[in-house]
Amino acid sequence: MNKMLFSKISGMAVGLLLSVPAFAQQAQESSLIEKGQYLAVAGDCGACHTAAGGKAFAGGFAVDTPIGRIYSxxxxxxxxxxxxxxxxxxxxxxxxKGVRKDGSNLYPAMPYTSYSKINDQDMRALYAYFMQRVIPVDDKAPETSLPFPFNVRLSMAGWNLLFADAKPYVADNSKSAEWNRGAYLVQGLAHCSTCHTPRNPLMAEEKGKDLAGASLGTWFAPNITSDNQAGIGNWSEKDLTSYLTTGRSDNGSQAGGPMLEAIDKSFSKLSPDDVKAIATYIRQISPQSINPTSEVAVNPRPEISEIAIMNGSASEGARLYEAHCATCHQTSGQGGNGLPALYNNAALRRPVADNAVMAILDGLTPSSGQAMPAFNNTLDSQQVATLTNYLFKTFGDSKVQTTPERVKLLREGGSPSPLIAIAKYGMIAGGVIIILLVLGAVIFFSRRKRMK
Ligand code: HEC
Ligand code: HEC
Ligand code: HEC
Structure with missing residues (x-):
């Protein structure tokens, strides 16, 4: 055989042999990257790591915490x-684990306590996505500078010892595959507990109160355990899956604030199987009775007289309602034409009035369907309080009320609630104790070394 022809043919054969596995590898790599992209959406990494109007994942988004402003x-x-x-x-x-390449600790504003549940395969997929698909941005994010003692990142090492368990999710073989998938997502990537679980004075999620409801400073994330009264035990699977994918459900709930954002950016983009798995798991969370939602239909729906409003004998609350809200929600709060009823609306049966106030101040802008305008610039704090109190009295739980001072605090955007103020002082004391503990340990071990 001609020598050249032989080398050509053998070269082609070798090339073919080489390119088949290379091609398979490439396909595998790109499906790994795609999986990573899906997981990054499930983990809502973009929500915190992208500043408003900024480049994707370039950081600089400010996370306001009780100890100060932390930049992603x-x-x-x-x-x-x-x-x-x-x-x-x-x-x-x-x-x-919340530890940077240089060994310094991250603040738990990054939800690593939840992400610790992510398994190794998913970790590899996320890494492949961030390294190979995300576009590099060479702009540095602003530095976080917290007051002492929180600027000592090492104090977080002590916090981690107390509160973080960096163990990937372990399947419970007594439960279905669907339940386990739901548990894996809820406890890990979807980090529902970051918002829905109450925190102790050191800002760690309270053990044994999983998803029992917590204030985020402005919005209140309600109890979503399976308790029939306090939680969402009476929600059907469809109520929950439709709420998680559209922000609305047939039981009359609409998502607002941070929940609406999480739905728009993350949960609505999950596969139907994953949403169903989340619902299956959430509906079996052990019931908790704290932060109760009040029962439906406390009063019969009031027939509010337009005549009373017109001849001026109505209260200031009724007048504000008629002037600003009744066009959409109707005079007796009955809603209609795709607009929600306020009579017995979930927002008016919460243990605190904050979410109703936040909805009035900021409005609601779901990515599809009708929006509610913001009244931040139209109504002052006194008017918002009067109107909110009127809403709770007339359409919801009349025991829940708010004050102009509270509205002013909420308007100032995440000013710490009294509860968080307590947590803040608790945290300073805790931070100091932790630093002392860490210092103590360092001194102890260095002495021991010297003694040897
Ligand atoms: C609730 C907000 C939030 C979400 C959601 C979030 N992060 Fe973070 N992340 C932060 C903040 C804030 C920091 C910086 C904390 C600090 O400075 O101590 C951070 C830091 C990090 C770091 C450390 C970077 C460095 O400079 O060393 C990595 C890596 C990271 N995040 C990856 C992710 C990934 C991957 C996801 C999604 C699975 C994610 N984050 C979701 C808030 C968030
Ligand atoms: C960023 C914070 C945040 C995260 C993360 C979050 N939620 Fe929420 N959630 C909220 C807030 C705030 C509300 C109240 C919204 C309102 O009143 O309009 C809420 C409301 C809800 C409700 C409605 C309850 C009711 O009684 O009306 C359900 C159900 C729910 N969340 C489920 C979940 C699940 C499941 C996850 C995780 C897959 C999750 N949430 C993650 C903040 C959050
Ligand atoms: C242009 C129509 C429109 C007007 C005017 C309007 N709303 Fe709404 N409102 C809506 C829509 C639409 C929703 C539900 C949004 C969604 O599905 O996310 C809503 C929801 C609400 C909710 C439930 C919020 C939650 O988080 O569940 C409350 C409370 C509320 N409105 C109160 C008011 C009050 C008080 C006023 C008057 C100051 C008012 N609305 C004016 C359209 C309107």
Whole structure:
């Protein structure tokens, strides 16, 4: 055989042999990246790591916490400003354990206490996505500078010892595969507990009160355990899946604020199977009776007389309602034409009035369907309080009321609630104790070394 022809043919054969596995590998890699992209959506990484109007994942989004403002970091694969130099191990340590490549601790504003549940395969997929698909951005995110003692990142090491358990999710074989998938997502990537679980004075999620309801400073994330009265035990699976995918459900609930944002950016983009799995798990969470929602239909729906409003004998609350709200929600709060009823609306049966106030101040802008305008600039704090109290009295739980002072606080955007103020002082004391503990341990071990 001609020597040249032989080498050509054998070269082609070798090329073919080489390219088949290379092609398979490439396909595998791109499906890994796609999976990572899906998981990044499930984990809502973009919500915190993208500043308003900023480039995707370039950080700079301010997370307001009771100890001060924490900026999210640039997690694009930029080698100058992002995590381009992170190995899979470095990435895993940051996401699951809250420790940076340089060994410093992250603040738990990054939900690593939830992400610790992410398994190794998913970690690899997330890493592949961030390194290979996310566009690198070379702009540095603003630095976080907290007051002492919180600027000592090492104090978080003590906090982690007390509160973080960096163990991936372990399946419960006595439950269905669907329940386990739901548990994996809820406890991990979807981090529902970050908002819905009450926190102790050191800002750690309270053990044994999983998803029993908590204030986020402005919005209140309600009890979503299976308790019939306090939680969502009487929601059907369809109520829950439709709420998680559209922000609305047939039982008359609409999502607002941070929940609406999480639905728009994350939960609505999950596969129907994953949403169903989340619902299956959530509906079996052990019931908790704290932060109760009041019962439906306390009073019969009032027939509010337009004549009373017109001849001026109506209360100031009724007048504000008629002037600003009745066009959409109707005079007797009955809603209609795709607009929700306020009579017995879930927002008016919460243990606190904050969500109704927040909805009035900021409005609601779901990505599809009708929006509610913001009244931040139209109504002052006294008017919002009067109107909110009227709503609770007339259409909801008349025991729940608010004050102009509270409205003013909420208007100032996440000013800490009294509860969080207590938590703040608790945390300063706790932070100092933790630093002392860490210092004590360092001194103890260094002495021991010297004694040897
Ligand atoms: C609730 C907000 C929030 C969400 C959601 C969130 N992060 Fe973060 N993340 C932060 C904040 C804030 C920091 C910086 C904390 C600090 O400075 O201590 C951070 C830091 C990080 C770091 C460390 C970067 C560095 O500079 O070392 C990585 C990596 C990271 N996040 C990845 C992710 C991934 C991946 C997801 C999604 C699975 C995610 N984050 C979701 C808030 C968030
Ligand atoms: C960023 C914070 C945040 C996260 C994360 C979050 N929620 Fe929420 N959730 C809220 C807030 C705030 C409300 C109240 C919304 C309102 O009143 O309009 C809420 C409301 C709800 C409700 C309605 C309850 C009722 O009684 O009307 C359900 C159900 C719910 N969330 C389920 C979940 C599930 C399941 C997850 C995780 C897959 C989750 N949430 C993650 C903040 C959050
Ligand atoms: C242009 C029509 C429109 C007007 C005017 C309007 N709303 Fe709404 N409102 C809506 C829509 C639409 C929703 C539900 C949005 C959704 O599905 O996310 C809503 C929801 C609500 C909710 C439930 C919020 C939650 O988180 O569940 C409350 C409370 C409320 N409105 C009160 C008011 C009050 C008080 C006024 C007058 C100051 C008012 N609305 C004016 C359209 C309107």
């Amino acid at each position: 970091t640039n997690i694009t694969p930029s080698k100058i400003a992002g995590i381009g130099n992170y190995t899979l191990e470095d990435f895993e340590k940051a996401v699951r």
